[in-house]
Amino acid sequence: MMGCDTVSYGGRGIVVESISAEAWLIQRAQARDEAAFEQLMRLHADKLYNYLVRMVGNPTDAEDLLQEVFLRAYQGLPSFDGRASLSTWLYRIATNLCIDHQRRRARRVTTVSYSAQEDDEGEPTEWEFADPNAPDPLEALMHKELQQVVEQAIQSLSPKLRAVLLLYDVEGLSYEEIAQALRIPMGTVKSRLNHARTQIQRQVEAYLRGETK
Amino acid sequence: MNCKQYEQLLWAEAEGQLSPAEAQALQAHLRTCVHCQRQREVVHATYRALSMLPRYRAPEHALAQVKARLQAPAQPAWWQRWRRVALAPALGLLLALGWWGWQQHSYTPDTPTTAAVNETEHWIELHQQLEVAEWSPTPTPDYFLFTGHSR
Structure with a gap:
Protein backbone atom coordinates (compact mmCIF):
# COMPACT_ATOMS: atom_id res chain seq x y z
CA MET A 1 0.00 0.00 0.00
CA MET A 2 2.94 2.29 0.60
CA GLY A 3 4.14 4.08 -2.46
CA CYS A 4 0.67 4.62 -3.92
CA ASP A 5 -0.32 8.09 -5.02
CA THR A 6 -3.88 7.67 -3.95
CA VAL A 7 -5.18 5.54 -1.15
CA SER A 8 -8.90 5.16 -0.66
CA TYR A 9 -10.45 3.75 2.47
CA GLY A 10 -14.04 2.82 1.83
CA GLY A 11 -16.83 2.15 4.23
CA ARG A 12 -16.52 5.21 6.42
CA GLY A 13 -16.36 7.89 3.78
CA ILE A 14 -12.72 8.66 4.40
CA VAL A 15 -10.39 9.20 1.51
CA VAL A 16 -6.73 9.87 2.04
CA GLU A 17 -5.43 11.38 -1.16
CA SER A 18 -1.87 10.22 -0.71
CA ILE A 19 0.56 8.62 1.66
CA SER A 20 1.77 12.09 2.54
CA ALA A 21 -1.74 12.81 3.81
CA GLU A 22 -1.31 9.99 6.31
CA ALA A 23 2.13 11.34 7.20
CA TRP A 24 0.51 14.72 7.84
CA LEU A 25 -2.12 13.10 10.06
CA ILE A 26 0.65 11.30 11.96
CA GLN A 27 2.51 14.57 12.49
CA ARG A 28 -0.64 16.25 13.77
CA ALA A 29 -1.40 13.27 16.05
CA GLN A 30 2.17 13.35 17.37
CA ALA A 31 1.50 16.96 18.33
CA ARG A 32 -1.49 15.64 20.33
CA ASP A 33 -4.15 16.60 17.79
CA GLU A 34 -6.93 14.20 18.80
CA ALA A 35 -8.99 14.85 15.67
CA ALA A 36 -6.04 13.75 13.52
CA PHE A 37 -5.59 10.66 15.68
CA GLU A 38 -9.27 9.85 15.29
CA GLN A 39 -8.86 9.99 11.52
CA LEU A 40 -5.92 7.59 11.78
CA MET A 41 -7.97 5.26 13.96
CA ARG A 42 -10.76 5.21 11.38
CA LEU A 43 -8.28 4.43 8.62
CA HIS A 44 -6.87 1.39 10.39
CA ALA A 45 -9.69 0.19 12.67
CA ASP A 46 -11.34 -2.33 10.34
CA LYS A 47 -8.09 -4.02 9.28
CA LEU A 48 -6.88 -4.27 12.87
CA TYR A 49 -10.22 -5.50 14.18
CA ASN A 50 -10.46 -8.14 11.45
CA TYR A 51 -6.96 -9.33 12.40
CA LEU A 52 -7.68 -9.24 16.15
CA VAL A 53 -10.94 -11.19 15.92
CA ARG A 54 -9.20 -14.07 14.20
CA MET A 55 -6.14 -13.85 16.42
CA VAL A 56 -8.07 -14.09 19.71
CA GLY A 57 -11.05 -16.04 18.39
CA ASN A 58 -13.89 -13.83 19.54
CA PRO A 59 -15.22 -10.34 18.81
CA THR A 60 -15.63 -9.23 22.44
CA ASP A 61 -11.98 -9.67 23.37
CA ALA A 62 -10.98 -8.27 19.98
CA GLU A 63 -12.94 -5.10 20.71
CA ASP A 64 -11.16 -4.61 24.04
CA LEU A 65 -7.82 -5.24 22.38
CA LEU A 66 -8.61 -2.82 19.57
CA GLN A 67 -9.18 -0.07 22.13
CA GLU A 68 -5.94 -1.01 23.87
CA VAL A 69 -4.03 -0.91 20.56
CA PHE A 70 -5.19 2.63 19.87
CA LEU A 71 -4.55 3.83 23.42
CA ARG A 72 -1.01 2.45 23.31
CA ALA A 73 -0.52 3.87 19.84
CA TYR A 74 -1.55 7.30 21.06
CA GLN A 75 0.85 7.07 23.98
CA GLY A 76 3.68 5.79 21.80
CA LEU A 77 3.05 7.97 18.77
CA PRO A 78 5.52 10.71 19.76
CA SER A 79 8.30 8.11 19.53
CA PHE A 80 7.05 6.63 16.24
CA ASP A 81 9.91 7.30 13.83
CA GLY A 82 8.22 6.26 10.59
CA ARG A 83 10.84 3.65 9.66
CA ALA A 84 8.04 1.11 9.36
CA SER A 85 4.63 2.15 8.08
CA LEU A 86 2.02 3.11 10.65
CA SER A 87 0.01 0.07 9.62
CA THR A 88 2.95 -2.27 10.33
CA TRP A 89 3.58 -0.55 13.65
CA LEU A 90 -0.06 -0.96 14.66
CA TYR A 91 0.00 -4.64 13.69
CA ARG A 92 3.06 -5.05 15.91
CA ILE A 93 1.25 -3.52 18.89
CA ALA A 94 -1.81 -5.66 18.14
CA THR A 95 0.24 -8.86 17.89
CA ASN A 96 2.05 -8.19 21.17
CA LEU A 97 -1.27 -7.55 22.90
CA CYS A 98 -2.68 -10.77 21.42
CA ILE A 99 0.26 -12.77 22.75
CA ASP A 100 -0.19 -11.23 26.22
CA HIS A 101 -3.89 -11.96 26.01
CA GLN A 102 -3.17 -15.56 25.03
CA ARG A 103 -0.83 -15.98 28.02
CA ARG A 104 -3.39 -14.55 30.43
CA ARG A 105 -6.08 -16.80 28.99
CA ALA A 106 -3.81 -19.83 29.29
CA ARG A 107 -3.16 -18.97 32.93
CA ARG A 108 -6.88 -18.72 33.68
CA VAL A 109 -7.39 -22.15 32.10
CA THR A 110 -10.89 -21.33 31.02
CA THR A 111 -12.81 -23.89 29.08
CA VAL A 112 -15.21 -21.51 27.41
CA SER A 113 -15.89 -22.59 23.88
CA TYR A 114 -16.75 -19.77 21.55
CA SER A 115 -17.29 -19.79 17.86
CA ALA A 116 -15.83 -16.76 16.16
CA GLN A 117 -18.53 -16.91 13.56
CA GLU A 118 -21.69 -16.96 15.60
CA ASP A 119 -23.35 -14.91 18.29
CA ASP A 120 -25.50 -16.33 21.11
CA GLU A 121 -28.34 -17.08 18.76
CA GLY A 122 -26.10 -18.91 16.36
CA GLU A 123 -26.36 -16.23 13.71
CA PRO A 124 -23.39 -14.66 11.98
CA THR A 125 -22.67 -11.22 13.33
CA GLU A 126 -20.74 -8.22 12.11
CA TRP A 127 -19.91 -9.91 8.87
CA GLU A 128 -19.35 -8.21 5.62
CA MET B 1 12.21 -31.74 -7.91
CA ASN B 2 10.04 -33.95 -5.74
CA CYS B 3 6.33 -33.70 -5.02
CA LYS B 4 6.90 -31.70 -1.80
CA GLN B 5 8.77 -29.04 -3.77
CA TYR B 6 6.09 -28.98 -6.43
CA GLU B 7 3.53 -28.39 -3.65
CA GLN B 8 5.33 -25.12 -2.88
CA LEU B 9 4.91 -24.17 -6.51
CA LEU B 10 1.19 -24.91 -6.24
CA TRP B 11 0.83 -22.10 -3.67
CA ALA B 12 2.85 -19.77 -5.87
CA GLU B 13 0.61 -20.77 -8.80
CA ALA B 14 -2.53 -20.00 -6.77
CA GLU B 15 -1.07 -16.57 -5.95
CA GLY B 16 -0.17 -15.99 -9.59
CA GLN B 17 3.52 -15.69 -8.76
CA LEU B 18 5.01 -18.45 -10.90
CA SER B 19 7.68 -17.63 -13.44
CA PRO B 20 7.02 -19.02 -16.95
CA ALA B 21 9.73 -21.66 -16.46
CA GLU B 22 8.27 -22.76 -13.13
CA ALA B 23 4.78 -22.88 -14.63
CA GLN B 24 6.02 -25.07 -17.46
CA ALA B 25 7.81 -27.45 -15.09
CA LEU B 26 4.75 -27.67 -12.85
CA GLN B 27 2.44 -28.42 -15.77
CA ALA B 28 4.76 -31.17 -16.99
CA HIS B 29 4.82 -32.71 -13.50
CA LEU B 30 1.04 -32.49 -13.07
CA ARG B 31 0.49 -34.42 -16.30
CA THR B 32 2.18 -37.44 -14.73
CA CYS B 33 1.44 -37.12 -10.98
CA VAL B 34 -2.07 -37.86 -9.71
CA HIS B 35 -1.09 -36.98 -6.11
CA CYS B 36 -0.03 -33.46 -7.11
CA GLN B 37 -3.16 -33.06 -9.25
CA ARG B 38 -5.26 -33.69 -6.13
CA GLN B 39 -3.05 -31.41 -4.04
CA ARG B 40 -3.51 -28.71 -6.64
CA GLU B 41 -7.27 -28.79 -6.06
CA VAL B 42 -6.78 -28.63 -2.28
CA VAL B 43 -4.28 -25.77 -2.45
CA HIS B 44 -6.43 -23.72 -4.80
CA ALA B 45 -9.55 -24.31 -2.67
CA THR B 46 -7.64 -23.32 0.49
CA TYR B 47 -6.19 -20.23 -1.14
CA ARG B 48 -9.62 -19.17 -2.45
CA ALA B 49 -11.25 -19.72 0.96
CA LEU B 50 -8.50 -17.76 2.74
CA SER B 51 -8.61 -14.84 0.34
CA MET B 52 -12.41 -14.67 0.43
CA LEU B 53 -12.92 -14.92 4.18
CA PRO B 54 -15.60 -12.49 5.33
CA ARG B 55 -14.23 -9.36 6.94
CA TYR B 56 -15.19 -7.96 10.31
CA ARG B 57 -15.82 -4.25 10.71
CA ALA B 58 -14.70 -2.45 13.85
CA PRO B 59 -17.67 -1.45 16.02
CA GLU B 60 -18.21 2.29 15.97
CA HIS B 61 -18.67 2.43 19.76
CA ALA B 62 -15.18 0.97 20.28
CA LEU B 63 -13.65 4.00 18.58
CA ALA B 64 -15.95 6.32 20.52
CA GLN B 65 -14.73 4.74 23.75
CA VAL B 66 -11.10 5.24 22.78
CA LYS B 67 -11.88 8.87 22.03
CA ALA B 68 -13.60 9.29 25.40
CA ARG B 69 -10.67 7.69 27.21
CA LEU B 70 -8.25 10.00 25.43
CA GLN B 71 -10.29 13.02 26.45
CA ALA B 72 -10.61 11.91 30.09
CA PRO B 73 -8.43 14.02 32.39
CA ALA B 74 -5.07 12.36 32.70
CA GLN B 75 -3.82 11.39 36.13
CA PRO B 76 -0.83 13.41 37.34
CA ALA B 77 2.53 11.97 36.31
CA TRP B 78 3.68 11.60 39.93
CA TRP B 79 0.64 9.47 40.72
CA GLN B 80 1.25 7.28 37.66
CA ARG B 81 4.80 6.73 38.88
CA TRP B 82 4.08 6.21 42.58
CA ARG B 83 0.76 4.43 42.54
CA ARG B 84 2.34 0.98 42.53
CA VAL B 85 4.78 1.95 45.25
CA ALA B 86 1.93 3.33 47.35
CA LEU B 87 -0.16 0.24 46.79
CA ALA B 88 2.10 -2.11 48.79
CA PRO B 89 1.96 -0.26 52.17
CA ALA B 90 -1.77 0.34 51.70
CA LEU B 91 -2.35 -3.37 51.21
CA GLY B 92 -0.12 -4.15 54.22
CA LEU B 93 -2.16 -1.78 56.39
CA LEU B 94 -5.40 -3.33 55.21
CA LEU B 95 -4.13 -6.82 56.01
CA ALA B 96 -2.98 -5.72 59.49
CA LEU B 97 -6.37 -4.12 60.20
CA GLY B 98 -8.15 -7.23 58.97
CA TRP B 99 -6.04 -9.45 61.25
CA TRP B 100 -6.66 -7.20 64.24
CA GLY B 101 -10.40 -7.20 63.57
CA TRP B 102 -10.44 -10.97 63.32
CA GLN B 103 -8.51 -11.29 66.58
CA GLN B 104 -11.06 -9.02 68.31
CA HIS B 105 -13.95 -11.02 66.94
CA SER B 106 -12.61 -14.40 68.02
CA TYR B 107 -11.49 -13.23 71.55
CA THR B 108 -12.99 -15.34 74.39
CA PRO B 109 -13.04 -13.97 77.99
CA ASP B 110 -11.46 -15.95 80.86
CA THR B 111 -14.58 -15.87 83.09
CA PRO B 112 -17.21 -18.39 82.07
CA THR B 113 -20.73 -17.22 81.41
CA THR B 114 -23.60 -17.93 83.80
CA ALA B 115 -25.05 -20.57 81.48
CA ALA B 116 -21.70 -22.36 81.30
CA VAL B 117 -21.38 -22.31 85.13
CA ASN B 118 -24.88 -23.73 85.52
CA GLU B 119 -24.20 -26.49 83.08
CA THR B 120 -20.90 -27.40 84.77
CA GLU B 121 -22.61 -27.58 88.16
CA HIS B 122 -25.28 -29.78 86.69
CA TRP B 123 -22.67 -32.26 85.41
CA ILE B 124 -20.78 -32.29 88.72
CA GLU B 125 -23.99 -33.05 90.55
CA LEU B 126 -24.88 -35.83 88.16
CA HIS B 127 -21.41 -37.25 88.51
CA GLN B 128 -21.70 -37.27 92.27
CA GLN B 129 -25.03 -39.09 92.02
CA LEU B 130 -23.51 -41.73 89.80
CA GLU B 131 -20.60 -42.20 92.22
CA VAL B 132 -23.00 -42.68 95.07
CA ALA B 133 -24.96 -45.11 92.96
CA GLU B 134 -21.77 -47.04 92.22
CA TRP B 135 -20.83 -47.30 95.87
CA SER B 136 -24.35 -48.35 96.76
CA PRO B 137 -25.64 -50.55 93.98
CA THR B 138 -28.69 -51.41 96.02
CA PRO B 139 -29.57 -48.25 97.89
CA THR B 140 -31.17 -48.74 101.22
CA PRO B 141 -34.03 -46.58 102.46
CA ASP B 142 -31.39 -44.78 104.64
CA TYR B 143 -29.58 -43.66 101.50
CA PHE B 144 -32.63 -41.80 100.24
CA LEU B 145 -33.30 -40.47 103.73
CA PHE B 146 -29.78 -39.04 104.22
CA THR B 147 -28.95 -37.91 100.72
CA GLY B 148 -32.34 -36.47 99.91
CA HIS B 149 -32.34 -38.21 96.50
CA SER B 150 -35.54 -39.74 95.30
CA ARG B 151 -36.07 -42.76 93.03
Whole structure:
Protein backbone atom coordinates (compact mmCIF):
# COMPACT_ATOMS: atom_id res chain seq x y z
CA MET A 1 0.00 0.00 0.00
CA MET A 2 2.94 2.29 0.60
CA GLY A 3 4.14 4.08 -2.46
CA CYS A 4 0.67 4.62 -3.92
CA ASP A 5 -0.32 8.09 -5.02
CA THR A 6 -3.88 7.67 -3.95
CA VAL A 7 -5.18 5.54 -1.15
CA SER A 8 -8.90 5.16 -0.66
CA TYR A 9 -10.45 3.75 2.47
CA GLY A 10 -14.04 2.82 1.83
CA GLY A 11 -16.83 2.15 4.23
CA ARG A 12 -16.52 5.21 6.42
CA GLY A 13 -16.36 7.89 3.78
CA ILE A 14 -12.72 8.66 4.40
CA VAL A 15 -10.39 9.20 1.51
CA VAL A 16 -6.73 9.87 2.04
CA GLU A 17 -5.43 11.38 -1.16
CA SER A 18 -1.87 10.22 -0.71
CA ILE A 19 0.56 8.62 1.66
CA SER A 20 1.77 12.09 2.54
CA ALA A 21 -1.74 12.81 3.81
CA GLU A 22 -1.31 9.99 6.31
CA ALA A 23 2.13 11.34 7.20
CA TRP A 24 0.51 14.72 7.84
CA LEU A 25 -2.12 13.10 10.06
CA ILE A 26 0.65 11.30 11.96
CA GLN A 27 2.51 14.57 12.49
CA ARG A 28 -0.64 16.25 13.77
CA ALA A 29 -1.40 13.27 16.05
CA GLN A 30 2.17 13.35 17.37
CA ALA A 31 1.50 16.96 18.33
CA ARG A 32 -1.49 15.64 20.33
CA ASP A 33 -4.15 16.60 17.79
CA GLU A 34 -6.93 14.20 18.80
CA ALA A 35 -8.99 14.85 15.67
CA ALA A 36 -6.04 13.75 13.52
CA PHE A 37 -5.59 10.66 15.68
CA GLU A 38 -9.27 9.85 15.29
CA GLN A 39 -8.86 9.99 11.52
CA LEU A 40 -5.92 7.59 11.78
CA MET A 41 -7.97 5.26 13.96
CA ARG A 42 -10.76 5.21 11.38
CA LEU A 43 -8.28 4.43 8.62
CA HIS A 44 -6.87 1.39 10.39
CA ALA A 45 -9.69 0.19 12.67
CA ASP A 46 -11.34 -2.33 10.34
CA LYS A 47 -8.09 -4.02 9.28
CA LEU A 48 -6.88 -4.27 12.87
CA TYR A 49 -10.22 -5.50 14.18
CA ASN A 50 -10.46 -8.14 11.45
CA TYR A 51 -6.96 -9.33 12.40
CA LEU A 52 -7.68 -9.24 16.15
CA VAL A 53 -10.94 -11.19 15.92
CA ARG A 54 -9.20 -14.07 14.20
CA MET A 55 -6.14 -13.85 16.42
CA VAL A 56 -8.07 -14.09 19.71
CA GLY A 57 -11.05 -16.04 18.39
CA ASN A 58 -13.89 -13.83 19.54
CA PRO A 59 -15.22 -10.34 18.81
CA THR A 60 -15.63 -9.23 22.44
CA ASP A 61 -11.98 -9.67 23.37
CA ALA A 62 -10.98 -8.27 19.98
CA GLU A 63 -12.94 -5.10 20.71
CA ASP A 64 -11.16 -4.61 24.04
CA LEU A 65 -7.82 -5.24 22.38
CA LEU A 66 -8.61 -2.82 19.57
CA GLN A 67 -9.18 -0.07 22.13
CA GLU A 68 -5.94 -1.01 23.87
CA VAL A 69 -4.03 -0.91 20.56
CA PHE A 70 -5.19 2.63 19.87
CA LEU A 71 -4.55 3.83 23.42
CA ARG A 72 -1.01 2.45 23.31
CA ALA A 73 -0.52 3.87 19.84
CA TYR A 74 -1.55 7.30 21.06
CA GLN A 75 0.85 7.07 23.98
CA GLY A 76 3.68 5.79 21.80
CA LEU A 77 3.05 7.97 18.77
CA PRO A 78 5.52 10.71 19.76
CA SER A 79 8.30 8.11 19.53
CA PHE A 80 7.05 6.63 16.24
CA ASP A 81 9.91 7.30 13.83
CA GLY A 82 8.22 6.26 10.59
CA ARG A 83 10.84 3.65 9.66
CA ALA A 84 8.04 1.11 9.36
CA SER A 85 4.63 2.15 8.08
CA LEU A 86 2.02 3.11 10.65
CA SER A 87 0.01 0.07 9.62
CA THR A 88 2.95 -2.27 10.33
CA TRP A 89 3.58 -0.55 13.65
CA LEU A 90 -0.06 -0.96 14.66
CA TYR A 91 0.00 -4.64 13.69
CA ARG A 92 3.06 -5.05 15.91
CA ILE A 93 1.25 -3.52 18.89
CA ALA A 94 -1.81 -5.66 18.14
CA THR A 95 0.24 -8.86 17.89
CA ASN A 96 2.05 -8.19 21.17
CA LEU A 97 -1.27 -7.55 22.90
CA CYS A 98 -2.68 -10.77 21.42
CA ILE A 99 0.26 -12.77 22.75
CA ASP A 100 -0.19 -11.23 26.22
CA HIS A 101 -3.89 -11.96 26.01
CA GLN A 102 -3.17 -15.56 25.03
CA ARG A 103 -0.83 -15.98 28.02
CA ARG A 104 -3.39 -14.55 30.43
CA ARG A 105 -6.08 -16.80 28.99
CA ALA A 106 -3.81 -19.83 29.29
CA ARG A 107 -3.16 -18.97 32.93
CA ARG A 108 -6.88 -18.72 33.68
CA VAL A 109 -7.39 -22.15 32.10
CA THR A 110 -10.89 -21.33 31.02
CA THR A 111 -12.81 -23.89 29.08
CA VAL A 112 -15.21 -21.51 27.41
CA SER A 113 -15.89 -22.59 23.88
CA TYR A 114 -16.75 -19.77 21.55
CA SER A 115 -17.29 -19.79 17.86
CA ALA A 116 -15.83 -16.76 16.16
CA GLN A 117 -18.53 -16.91 13.56
CA GLU A 118 -21.69 -16.96 15.60
CA ASP A 119 -23.35 -14.91 18.29
CA ASP A 120 -25.50 -16.33 21.11
CA GLU A 121 -28.34 -17.08 18.76
CA GLY A 122 -26.10 -18.91 16.36
CA GLU A 123 -26.36 -16.23 13.71
CA PRO A 124 -23.39 -14.66 11.98
CA THR A 125 -22.67 -11.22 13.33
CA GLU A 126 -20.74 -8.22 12.11
CA TRP A 127 -19.91 -9.91 8.87
CA GLU A 128 -19.35 -8.21 5.62
CA PHE A 129 -19.90 -11.13 3.32
CA ALA A 130 -17.64 -11.38 0.35
CA ASP A 131 -19.33 -12.41 -2.87
CA PRO A 132 -18.31 -16.01 -3.48
CA ASN A 133 -19.14 -15.56 -7.18
CA ALA A 134 -21.14 -18.74 -6.99
CA PRO A 135 -24.61 -18.46 -8.48
CA ASP A 136 -25.32 -22.12 -7.76
CA PRO A 137 -26.82 -22.41 -4.21
CA LEU A 138 -25.14 -25.78 -3.62
CA GLU A 139 -21.79 -24.33 -4.60
CA ALA A 140 -22.43 -21.31 -2.37
CA LEU A 141 -23.24 -23.65 0.53
CA MET A 142 -20.06 -25.64 -0.05
CA HIS A 143 -18.12 -22.40 -0.21
CA LYS A 144 -19.58 -21.32 3.15
CA GLU A 145 -18.80 -24.70 4.69
CA LEU A 146 -15.28 -24.55 3.37
CA GLN A 147 -14.86 -21.10 4.90
CA GLN A 148 -15.98 -22.51 8.26
CA VAL A 149 -13.44 -25.30 7.94
CA VAL A 150 -10.74 -22.73 7.20
CA GLU A 151 -11.85 -20.51 10.11
CA GLN A 152 -11.61 -23.48 12.49
CA ALA A 153 -8.27 -24.48 11.03
CA ILE A 154 -6.96 -20.94 11.64
CA GLN A 155 -8.03 -21.13 15.29
CA SER A 156 -6.20 -24.44 15.68
CA LEU A 157 -2.87 -22.89 14.68
CA SER A 158 -0.37 -21.71 17.27
CA PRO A 159 -0.45 -17.91 17.74
CA LYS A 160 2.92 -17.52 15.99
CA LEU A 161 1.79 -19.37 12.88
CA ARG A 162 -1.65 -17.78 13.00
CA ALA A 163 -0.22 -14.26 13.07
CA VAL A 164 1.91 -14.85 9.97
CA LEU A 165 -0.85 -16.58 8.04
CA LEU A 166 -3.41 -13.88 8.84
CA LEU A 167 -1.06 -11.04 8.03
CA TYR A 168 -0.01 -12.57 4.71
CA ASP A 169 -3.03 -14.43 3.38
CA VAL A 170 -5.85 -12.41 4.91
CA GLU A 171 -4.49 -8.92 5.50
CA GLY A 172 -2.23 -8.90 2.46
CA LEU A 173 1.03 -7.71 4.05
CA SER A 174 4.31 -8.47 2.31
CA TYR A 175 7.00 -10.73 3.79
CA GLU A 176 9.03 -7.64 4.63
CA GLU A 177 6.16 -5.89 6.38
CA ILE A 178 5.42 -9.02 8.42
CA ALA A 179 9.10 -9.33 9.34
CA GLN A 180 9.01 -5.72 10.57
CA ALA A 181 5.71 -6.14 12.40
CA LEU A 182 6.72 -9.32 14.20
CA ARG A 183 10.43 -8.48 14.46
CA ILE A 184 11.51 -11.79 12.99
CA PRO A 185 13.76 -12.54 10.00
CA MET A 186 12.13 -12.82 6.60
CA GLY A 187 13.21 -16.48 6.38
CA THR A 188 11.24 -17.19 9.57
CA VAL A 189 8.19 -15.48 8.07
CA LYS A 190 8.36 -17.74 5.02
CA SER A 191 8.93 -20.85 7.08
CA ARG A 192 6.04 -20.08 9.45
CA LEU A 193 3.77 -19.29 6.52
CA ASN A 194 4.68 -22.60 4.94
CA HIS A 195 3.92 -24.49 8.16
CA ALA A 196 0.64 -22.67 8.71
CA ARG A 197 -0.52 -23.25 5.16
CA THR A 198 0.35 -26.94 5.32
CA GLN A 199 -1.74 -27.34 8.48
CA ILE A 200 -4.71 -25.50 6.96
CA GLN A 201 -4.30 -27.46 3.74
CA ARG A 202 -4.51 -30.78 5.63
CA GLN A 203 -7.81 -29.83 7.23
CA VAL A 204 -9.24 -28.62 3.93
CA GLU A 205 -8.11 -31.85 2.32
CA ALA A 206 -9.87 -33.87 5.04
CA TYR A 207 -13.04 -31.84 4.46
CA LEU A 208 -12.91 -32.27 0.69
CA ARG A 209 -12.43 -36.01 1.11
CA GLY A 210 -15.46 -36.10 3.36
CA GLU A 211 -13.53 -37.04 6.49
CA THR A 212 -14.96 -34.10 8.39
CA LYS A 213 -18.25 -32.25 8.08
CA MET B 1 12.21 -31.74 -7.91
CA ASN B 2 10.04 -33.95 -5.74
CA CYS B 3 6.33 -33.70 -5.02
CA LYS B 4 6.90 -31.70 -1.80
CA GLN B 5 8.77 -29.04 -3.77
CA TYR B 6 6.09 -28.98 -6.43
CA GLU B 7 3.53 -28.39 -3.65
CA GLN B 8 5.33 -25.12 -2.88
CA LEU B 9 4.91 -24.17 -6.51
CA LEU B 10 1.19 -24.91 -6.24
CA TRP B 11 0.83 -22.10 -3.67
CA ALA B 12 2.85 -19.77 -5.87
CA GLU B 13 0.61 -20.77 -8.80
CA ALA B 14 -2.53 -20.00 -6.77
CA GLU B 15 -1.07 -16.57 -5.95
CA GLY B 16 -0.17 -15.99 -9.59
CA GLN B 17 3.52 -15.69 -8.76
CA LEU B 18 5.01 -18.45 -10.90
CA SER B 19 7.68 -17.63 -13.44
CA PRO B 20 7.02 -19.02 -16.95
CA ALA B 21 9.73 -21.66 -16.46
CA GLU B 22 8.27 -22.76 -13.13
CA ALA B 23 4.78 -22.88 -14.63
CA GLN B 24 6.02 -25.07 -17.46
CA ALA B 25 7.81 -27.45 -15.09
CA LEU B 26 4.75 -27.67 -12.85
CA GLN B 27 2.44 -28.42 -15.77
CA ALA B 28 4.76 -31.17 -16.99
CA HIS B 29 4.82 -32.71 -13.50
CA LEU B 30 1.04 -32.49 -13.07
CA ARG B 31 0.49 -34.42 -16.30
CA THR B 32 2.18 -37.44 -14.73
CA CYS B 33 1.44 -37.12 -10.98
CA VAL B 34 -2.07 -37.86 -9.71
CA HIS B 35 -1.09 -36.98 -6.11
CA CYS B 36 -0.03 -33.46 -7.11
CA GLN B 37 -3.16 -33.06 -9.25
CA ARG B 38 -5.26 -33.69 -6.13
CA GLN B 39 -3.05 -31.41 -4.04
CA ARG B 40 -3.51 -28.71 -6.64
CA GLU B 41 -7.27 -28.79 -6.06
CA VAL B 42 -6.78 -28.63 -2.28
CA VAL B 43 -4.28 -25.77 -2.45
CA HIS B 44 -6.43 -23.72 -4.80
CA ALA B 45 -9.55 -24.31 -2.67
CA THR B 46 -7.64 -23.32 0.49
CA TYR B 47 -6.19 -20.23 -1.14
CA ARG B 48 -9.62 -19.17 -2.45
CA ALA B 49 -11.25 -19.72 0.96
CA LEU B 50 -8.50 -17.76 2.74
CA SER B 51 -8.61 -14.84 0.34
CA MET B 52 -12.41 -14.67 0.43
CA LEU B 53 -12.92 -14.92 4.18
CA PRO B 54 -15.60 -12.49 5.33
CA ARG B 55 -14.23 -9.36 6.94
CA TYR B 56 -15.19 -7.96 10.31
CA ARG B 57 -15.82 -4.25 10.71
CA ALA B 58 -14.70 -2.45 13.85
CA PRO B 59 -17.67 -1.45 16.02
CA GLU B 60 -18.21 2.29 15.97
CA HIS B 61 -18.67 2.43 19.76
CA ALA B 62 -15.18 0.97 20.28
CA LEU B 63 -13.65 4.00 18.58
CA ALA B 64 -15.95 6.32 20.52
CA GLN B 65 -14.73 4.74 23.75
CA VAL B 66 -11.10 5.24 22.78
CA LYS B 67 -11.88 8.87 22.03
CA ALA B 68 -13.60 9.29 25.40
CA ARG B 69 -10.67 7.69 27.21
CA LEU B 70 -8.25 10.00 25.43
CA GLN B 71 -10.29 13.02 26.45
CA ALA B 72 -10.61 11.91 30.09
CA PRO B 73 -8.43 14.02 32.39
CA ALA B 74 -5.07 12.36 32.70
CA GLN B 75 -3.82 11.39 36.13
CA PRO B 76 -0.83 13.41 37.34
CA ALA B 77 2.53 11.97 36.31
CA TRP B 78 3.68 11.60 39.93
CA TRP B 79 0.64 9.47 40.72
CA GLN B 80 1.25 7.28 37.66
CA ARG B 81 4.80 6.73 38.88
CA TRP B 82 4.08 6.21 42.58
CA ARG B 83 0.76 4.43 42.54
CA ARG B 84 2.34 0.98 42.53
CA VAL B 85 4.78 1.95 45.25
CA ALA B 86 1.93 3.33 47.35
CA LEU B 87 -0.16 0.24 46.79
CA ALA B 88 2.10 -2.11 48.79
CA PRO B 89 1.96 -0.26 52.17
CA ALA B 90 -1.77 0.34 51.70
CA LEU B 91 -2.35 -3.37 51.21
CA GLY B 92 -0.12 -4.15 54.22
CA LEU B 93 -2.16 -1.78 56.39
CA LEU B 94 -5.40 -3.33 55.21
CA LEU B 95 -4.13 -6.82 56.01
CA ALA B 96 -2.98 -5.72 59.49
CA LEU B 97 -6.37 -4.12 60.20
CA GLY B 98 -8.15 -7.23 58.97
CA TRP B 99 -6.04 -9.45 61.25
CA TRP B 100 -6.66 -7.20 64.24
CA GLY B 101 -10.40 -7.20 63.57
CA TRP B 102 -10.44 -10.97 63.32
CA GLN B 103 -8.51 -11.29 66.58
CA GLN B 104 -11.06 -9.02 68.31
CA HIS B 105 -13.95 -11.02 66.94
CA SER B 106 -12.61 -14.40 68.02
CA TYR B 107 -11.49 -13.23 71.55
CA THR B 108 -12.99 -15.34 74.39
CA PRO B 109 -13.04 -13.97 77.99
CA ASP B 110 -11.46 -15.95 80.86
CA THR B 111 -14.58 -15.87 83.09
CA PRO B 112 -17.21 -18.39 82.07
CA THR B 113 -20.73 -17.22 81.41
CA THR B 114 -23.60 -17.93 83.80
CA ALA B 115 -25.05 -20.57 81.48
CA ALA B 116 -21.70 -22.36 81.30
CA VAL B 117 -21.38 -22.31 85.13
CA ASN B 118 -24.88 -23.73 85.52
CA GLU B 119 -24.20 -26.49 83.08
CA THR B 120 -20.90 -27.40 84.77
CA GLU B 121 -22.61 -27.58 88.16
CA HIS B 122 -25.28 -29.78 86.69
CA TRP B 123 -22.67 -32.26 85.41
CA ILE B 124 -20.78 -32.29 88.72
CA GLU B 125 -23.99 -33.05 90.55
CA LEU B 126 -24.88 -35.83 88.16
CA HIS B 127 -21.41 -37.25 88.51
CA GLN B 128 -21.70 -37.27 92.27
CA GLN B 129 -25.03 -39.09 92.02
CA LEU B 130 -23.51 -41.73 89.80
CA GLU B 131 -20.60 -42.20 92.22
CA VAL B 132 -23.00 -42.68 95.07
CA ALA B 133 -24.96 -45.11 92.96
CA GLU B 134 -21.77 -47.04 92.22
CA TRP B 135 -20.83 -47.30 95.87
CA SER B 136 -24.35 -48.35 96.76
CA PRO B 137 -25.64 -50.55 93.98
CA THR B 138 -28.69 -51.41 96.02
CA PRO B 139 -29.57 -48.25 97.89
CA THR B 140 -31.17 -48.74 101.22
CA PRO B 141 -34.03 -46.58 102.46
CA ASP B 142 -31.39 -44.78 104.64
CA TYR B 143 -29.58 -43.66 101.50
CA PHE B 144 -32.63 -41.80 100.24
CA LEU B 145 -33.30 -40.47 103.73
CA PHE B 146 -29.78 -39.04 104.22
CA THR B 147 -28.95 -37.91 100.72
CA GLY B 148 -32.34 -36.47 99.91
CA HIS B 149 -32.34 -38.21 96.50
CA SER B 150 -35.54 -39.74 95.30
CA ARG B 151 -36.07 -42.76 93.03
